[in-house]
Amino acid sequence: MTTASKQAPLLQVEDLTVQFPTPDGLITVVDRVSFTLDANRVLCIVGESGSGKSVTALSLVGLVQSRGGRISAGSVRFAGEELVGRAEKSLNTVRGRDIGFIFQEPMSSLNPAFTVGDQIAEVVRRHRKASRRHAWARAVEMLDRVGIASAAQRAKDYPHHFSGGMRQRVMIALALACDPKLLIADEPTTALDVTIQARTLELLKTLQREQDMGVLFITHDLGVVADIADDVVVMYASQVVEQAPVRELFRRPQHPYTAGLLAAMPQSALENNTPLVGIPGVVPQPHRLPSGCRFHPRCAHAQPGRCTTDPIQLRLLDRGLVRCVRAEELRDPSAAQAEPAPIEGVTAQ
Amino acid sequence: MTTTSESRVPKLRVEDLEVTFDVGRGRKLHAVDGVSFHVDEGETLGLVGESGSGKSTTGMAVLRLAEPTSGRVYLGDTEVTGLRSRQLRPLRKRMQIVFQDPYSSLDPSMTIGQQLDEPLKVHTSLSKAERRARVDEALDTVKLSRRYTSRYPNEFSGGQRQRIAIARAMILDPELVVCDEPVSALDVSTQSQIVNLLLGIQEQSRTSFLFIAHDLAVVRLVSARTAVMYLGQLVETGPSARVYDAPAHPYTAALNSAIPIPDPDRQRTRDRIVLGGDQPSPLTPPSGCRFRTRCPFAMEVCAEEAPPQYPIDGGGYAACHLHTHGPQLRGASVLPLIHGDHLTTPLVSR
Structure with a gap:
């Protein structure tokens, strides 16, 4: 690491743009996304399928190329060092050592032909140049730390010997074995049962504090965000539409999409004893994006002209960023409620 | 509308249902083990549980899409379990299913119009024009444009496909629809649309719904009553509001507290039951109460005897020894125990 890493943020992403070739032409899946993650913080990127949140995470460490994607612009600096354009x-050397990963489906990330102990030890040996014996000891230690009972014994088991929740723990042990400074977790609890999810989140929070890690956590679930995040980035149709510290975001969502996502949660309806409010229509396809604000066809507050013509810029508002020209006006609840919601469900793709 | 039936007789009655799978080497897996419940006409019963609870197998067995090993299932006056496979055919008109994955449950080679027309062709003697009118009506019900009849499934989003699947299930005006995780694969914004759509359909039809889901919050929204399953058995039943607000079984309380509240301050300070351990294998379920290996309140009796269903204040039943042993809740909620001294293993809460 250079001396710059002392002051530089752990992860600084600027104007990151990722494109994929398709039969319909080149599509932009991540559109000038910027955010900063400091050490010892948890940043959640939240969005629905197709928002570009997972591609953003994968592209940070060069994992979109194998899927046909290309970073066409932007910069990703990890502890001050540029990652974009680096050789595979x-x-x-960065992946697995300084940056750990957890994915949604642990079974596809673990090799079924090796014991879990061997797989963790292998990573430790490669990145830490540890001896066989030390690497194995580290593997057992990590399995113990993620709460696998009789870790020394279980290290000799193969992935299929573990349940889904246990496999995700093994994945966490693997990701954290080299004491990474940054953990990228892409929907790590989505495939798990809720009771197992709750426990996995507790474990991640504990390890994050103990290891002073920065965590970039990708999820579609605002409930999980409320549980784990310090800062939140909301993505819609390849763009950041809002960014704010977690409490501000939930107390006063500034973008109608964020507010809509919150109101669409069954927990919100139950907590407030209100009917569930859906967001009408569907997420636009990347090759058929609406003009103006990309959310305007689904937005109850969209105004012709202002919201429908020119692209909307992300701008500073209070302690966060928002991509909505009407954000200030919509704070006044009387203005916000005066408008009728669009007709539900009739929007074609 | 539905055929004539006594409103006092439940539309669906399930009695002591058992489904066993032979998993080789003489071993048997009890996926569903002694489950009984009913659904009234026009009522929605939510069946909630995690993977391996047997909730989906229960739904399949009700429709005879999985073969019950023992027990009885009645649809109105018809005993579903007694019918031979040929006799089942007229029953298919009366009971339908909506699956979780709208991508695999629609035929990619048929237009939406053809898929909706198919059940009408098979089960009714309606003319082509009449069928066409019914298809249009079904699309109206699920709030999709009538123009879509000539399109193929791949032209639709997940939420739209689920609307089509619901239209197909409802087109014969069935007496019972089993919804097996119908919104689990959908994004939040789409999920809320489909939940609201189902709520609207419930209001307008006399159809009974068995709504199977892993998400207690979704079940609470769409179901008048809720039944909670764990490892093949019902652990708690009752009016949804009661089950949700005053759970009488520790598993229900844990399931509830595992759903994050979308409010950072409350989510991070509330008392929660975070379960330890994994769900045991259904091949070798624990003795006595099946939940005892993960229960923070487990007592000696829990390993010795299977708990009977105990009547709960506010309606329903819970199968838990806490009502008769230890704190002797006698039908009260388990929630106050989180703060009490009845914990036998430490509670993870923050």
Whole structure:
């Protein structure tokens, strides 16, 4: 690491743009996304399928190329060092050592042919140049830390010997074995049962504090965000539409999409004893984006002209960023409620 | 509308249902083990549980899409379990299913119009024009444009496909629809649309619904009553509001507290039951109460005897020894125990 890493943020993403070739032409899946994550913080990127949140996470460490994607613009600086444009070999030393990963489906990330102990030890040996014996000891230690009972024994088991929740723990042990400074977790609890999810989140929070890690956590679930995040980035149709510290975001969502997502949660309806409010229509396809604000066809507050013509810029508002020209006006509840909601469910793709 | 039936007789009655799968080497897996419940006409019963609870198998067995090993299922006056496979055919008109995955439950080679027309062709003697009118009506019900009849499933989003699947299930005006995780694969914004759509359909039809889901909050919204399953058995039943607000079984309380509240301050300070351990294998369920290996209140009796269903204040039943042993709740909620001294294993809460 250079001396710059002392002051530089742990992760600084600027204007990141990722494109994929398709039969319909080149599509932009991540559109000038910027955010900063400091050490020891948890940043959640929340969005629905197709928002670009997962591609954002994968592209940070060069994992979109194998899927046909390309970073066409922007910068990703990890502890002050640029990652975009680095050779695969040099990225390999960063991945797994300084940056750990957890994915949604642990079974596809673990090799079924090796014991879990071997897989963790292998990573430790490669990145930490540890001896066979030390690497194995580290594997057992990590399995113990993520709460696998009789870890020394279980280290000799193969992935299929573990339940879904246990496999995700093994994945966490694997991701954290080299004491990474940054953990990227892409929907790590989505495939788990809720009771197992609750426990996995507790474990991640504990390990994050103990290891002073920065965590970039990708999720579609605002409930999970409320549980784990310090800061939140909301993505819609490849763009950041809102960014704010977690309490501000939930107390006063500034973008109608964020507010809509919150109101669409069954828990919100039950907590407030109100009917569930859906967001009408569907997420636009990346090759058929609406003009103006990309959310305007689904937004109850969209105004012709102002919201429908020119692209809307992300701008500073209070302690966050928002991509909505009407954000200030909509704070006045009388103005916000005066408008009728669009007709539900008739929007074609 | 539905055929004539006594409103006092439940539309669906399930008695002591058992479904066992032979998993080789003489081993048997009890996916569903002694489950009984009923659904009234026009009522929605939510069946909630995590993976491996047997909730989906229960739904399949009700429709005879999985073969019950023992027990009885009645749809109105018809005993579903007694019918031979040929006799089941007229029953298919009366009971329908909506699956979780709208991508695999629609035929990609048929237009939406054809898929909606198919059940009408098979089960009714309606003319082509009459069928066409019914298809249009069904699309209206699920708030999709009538123009969509000539399109194929791949032209639709997940939420739209689920609307089509619901239209197909409702088109014969069935007496019972089993919804097996109908919103689990959908995004939040779409999920809320489908939940609201189902609420609207419930109001307008006399159809009974068995709504199977893992999400207690969704079940609470769409179901008048809720039944909670764990490892093949019902652990708690009752009016949804009571089950949700005053759970009488520790598993229900844990399930509830595992759903994050979308409010950072409250979510991070509330008392929660975070369960330890994993769900045991259904091949070797624990003795006595099946939940005892993960229960923070487990007592000695829990390993010795299976708990009977105990009547709960505010309606329903819970199968838990806490009502008769230890704190002797006698039908009260387990929630106050979180703060009490009845914990036998430490509670993770923050």
